[in-house]
Amino acid sequence: MRRGGIHTDDHAGFDRPRRRTRPRTKDRPDYSGADLGLVITVDRGRYRCLLLDSDGAADPDAIQVTAMKARTLGRRSVIVGDRVRLVGDVSGDEGTLARIVEVTERSTVLRRTADDDDPYERPIVANADQLVIVTALADPPPRTGMIDRILVAGYDAGLEPMLCLTKADLASPDELEAAYAPLGVPVVVTEPEADLTRLHGLLEGRISVFVGHSGVGKSTLVNALIPGLERAVGHVNEVTGRGRHTSTSAIALRLPPGPDGRGGWVIDTPGVRSFGLSHITPADVIKAFPDLVEFTADCPRGCEHGADAVDCALDEAWRSGEVPRARVDSFRRMVSARALPYD
Ligand SMILES: Nc1nc2c(ncn2[C@@H]2O[C@H](COP(=O)(O)OP(=O)(O)OP(=O)(O)O)[C@@H](O)[C@H]2O)c(=O)[nH]1
Numbered sequence: 377m378r379r380g381g382i383h384t385d386d387h388a389g390f391d392r393p394r395r396r397t398r399p400r401t402k403d404r405p406d407y408s409g410a411d412l413g414l415v416i417t418v419d420r421g422r423y424r425c426l427l428l429d430s431d432g433a434a435d436p437d438a439i440q441v442t443a444m445k446a447r448t449l450g451r452r453s454v455i456v457g458d459r460v461r462l463v464g465d466v467s468g469d470e471g472t473l474a475r476i477v478e479v480t481e482r483s484t485v486l487r488r489t490a491d492d493d494d495p496y497e498r499p500i501v502a503n504a505d506q507l508v509i510v511t512a513l514a515d516p517p518p519r520t521g522m523i524d525r526i527l528v529a530g531y532d533a534g535l536e537p538m539l540c541l542t543k544a545d546l547a548s549p550d551e552l553e554a555a556y557a558p559l560g561v562p563v564v565v566t567e568p569e570a571d572l573t574r575l576h577g578l579l580e581g582r583i584s585v586f587v588g589h590s591g592v593g594k595s596t597l598v599n600a601l602i603p604g605l606e607r608a609v610g611h612v613n614e615v616t617g618r619g620r621h622t623s624t625s626a627i628a629l630r631l632p633p634g635p636d637g638r639g640g641w642v643i644d645t646p647g648v649r650s651f652g653l654s655h656i657t658p659a660d661v662i663k664a665f666p667d668l669v670e671f672t673a674d675c676p677r678g679c680e681h682g683a684d685a686v687d688c689a690l691d692e693a694w695r696s697g698e699v700p701r702a703r704v705d706s707f708r709r710m711v712s713a714r715a716l717p718y719d
């Protein structure tokens with residue numbers, strides 16, 4: 377420690393009595409020394425965790441333990457991607473069960489509401505930094521409303537979005553690519569036997585959560601990215617065009633290192649049919665549009681910046697040429713996606 381000279385007051389705070397606002401009690405134990413684990417999947421109240429080393433890194437041959445939630449966590453959710461403190465038997469041996477006693481602070485949380493009449497927020501994945509929206513170009517046909525809603529959830533969570541368009545052997549990606557260009561969302565197009573080098577490069581060194589409607593080819597894609605994985609691949613129902621729900625829980629999968637030696641994590645989630653957003657406000661959405669935020673300072677109080685908003689300053693912004701109109705329109709499409717009836 378640095379020594380204080382005569383004229384410094386480095387130690388001034390040391391012998392002042394500390395005021396404690398909350399007394400330390402027996403029921404707030406210190407778990408900072410307990411083992412740290414990464415929750416990789418959840419199944420009926422059992423959490424599969426990968427033991428992390430002391431600096432929080434996941435060794436390729438790290439032990440996997442099964443754990444349950446300690447009673448002290450109460451109703452607190454533990455979700456895939458969470459970094460948790462574990463006590464009890466962390467040997468990972470067959471039949472053993474550790475206990476999760478603490479969930480460390482999450483850097484991000486991707487959430488959705490079950491539907492728009494159900495305002496209860498359901499966190500899906502913690503600590504991801506990238507959102508890969510997987511959409512088939514056909515079979516099932518793309519639904520921009522759904523893409524927009526997932527995008528909005530990603531913006532709200534502070535994740536960087538990416539669009540992955542599958543089944544390019546069945547339909548052209550041009551229209552969708554054009555629709556998302558003003559949002560600056562990277563687009564990757566795939567088809568059977570496609571070269572995934574670019575996609576792999578975008579995933580390296582990151583924690584990416586894959587979200588999409590059932591049957592879009594998410595498992596097929598994840599299997600191609602992670603050789604030897606063999607996630608179950610379903611079949612699109614010929615009558616309804618909908619995929620079967622072949623995967624039931626989110627799962628974190630290690631991405632093998634690419635040419636420059638960096639791996640990453642891919643979090644595959646079960647196919648979704650709807651993506652409720654009733655927990656999100658227009659103010660949450662505009663945070664993801666830093667180039668537009670400054671203009672909204674001139675909006676009337678309570679302006680929601682939608683297409684039908686009166687005197688919204690975003691109109692002046694595109695009219696004067698300060699921002700492209702397509703950019704404002706895209707933002708507004710996101711705001712209205714929030715309010716769409718879910719499908
Ligand atoms: N034509 C074509 N079919 C594909 C492509 N990718 C996947 N499929 C087929 O689409 C169907 C659904 O693929 P999955 O990978 O199971 O889809 P999923 O999104 O994981 O579905 P869930 O597990 O229900 O969420 C399977 O029959 C795949 O063989 C593609 O690029 N082109």
Ligand SMILES: [Zn+2]
Binds near residue numbers: 676
């Ligand atoms: Zn406005």
